[in-house]
Amino acid sequence: SQTIHQWPATLVQPVGSPLSLECTVEGTSNPNLYWYRQAAGRGLQLLFYSVGIGQISSEVPQNLSASRPQDRQFILSSKKLLLSDSGFYLCAWSVFHLGAINSPLHFGNGTRLTVT
C-alpha cells in the first residue's frame, strides 16, 4: 500500500531563517506531488505541484520554492522566512493523471510552521 511521510511535524523558525520541509511517498511510482498550506482559519491553498522529476508548477508567487530531486521526494524551501509564512503545510500525492482517469489526493500529516 502507498504511504506518505512528511517531516518535521512541528517547526519554530525565526524570521529570515531558511526552511526545508521534506516529503516522501512509498508504494507508488511517478506520482503527482503537491504542497498545500492552510493558514489560520482559512482553507487549503495549493502552493506547488509536480508531475515528474524536476517539473514544478507554482500556483501562487511567494517567498517559497519547491523541488523534486527524485521521483517520490518533494521538498519545500525558503531562503528567508517571513512572519506570513506561518501555517500548516501539507504534502499530498495522487496517481499520475493520464486522460480521464480520476483519482483522489492523499495527504500527509502536515507540518505546523511558526515563524517568530
Add this chain to the structure above:
Amino acid sequence: DQQVKQNSPSLSVQEGRISILNCDYTNSMFDYFLWYKKYPAEGPTFLISISSIKDKNEDGRFTVFLNKSAKHLSLHIVPSQPGDSAVYFCAATPRDGNQFYFGTGTSLTVIP
C-alpha cells in the same frame, strides 16, 4: 480568486439526524469532485468523490450529490455520529488537469 466555495463556516447537528454540507464552484471545467474530512493537526482524509458524469454517489452513511447546472455539490451524512465532528473540505479538479482546488471548509459538530 476562490473557485471552490463553502459558504457555511460551521454547522451543528444532533446525533442521529442528517448533516448536509454544501459547496459551490465557479469553473465549468471542473470534472471531478471530492470531499475530505480533517481533524486538527492532521492531514485531510479522503471521504468520497463524484465524477461529472454522475449526479449521485453513495458510500455507507455518506452520499454526495452533484448539480452541474447550478455548479453545486453537497455531502449528506445519515445518521450523523459524534465521531463525524471535524472540518469538511470540498475539492474539485478539471478534466486532464492536475490541480486540486479546495474550499475553505465547514466545521461540523455532532451533538450527542
